[in-house]
Amino acid sequence: MTAWLLLAVAVVAEVAGTLSLRLAATGATLWYAAVAAGYLVAFTGLATTLAHGMPLGVAYGIWAAAGVALTAIGSQVFFGEPLTRVMLLGIALIMTGVLLVELGSVH
Incomplete structure (x- = not known):
């Protein structure tokens, strides 16, 4: 779980x-400090x-x-950037691919 x-x-x-x-x-x-902190925490995590x-x-x-x-x-x-149906379909396809990778990693 950790x-x-x-x-x-x-x-x-x-x-x-x-x-x-x-x-x-x-x-x-000033936001570059938040960028650096975010990426540092992300890669460390x-x-x-x-x-x-x-x-x-x-x-x-x-x-x-x-x-x-x-x-x-x-x-x-x-x-306020666009989030179209095509973009949402792309996100769904990416997530489906990741799910398949995870399911394939289970022995």
Whole structure:
């Protein structure tokens, strides 16, 4: 259970870092500190997840897919960026692929 909690923290930190990058890119350079902190926590959390025994393919797949999905939703909520049906289909396909990777890793 600890590995899953660490992975969740890593995902949330990665999404926060990426959303902060959007703010920093608008000229608010103070947000770069949030970007750095978010990515530092994200990669540390991912590495610690792996140290707790979660397979790399599963951990990275979930981290990346959840990050893409949550970042797309967050960019729509916070920045009014589009989130079209085609984008939602793409997110669903990514998540389906990650689920298949996870199911395939179970022996």
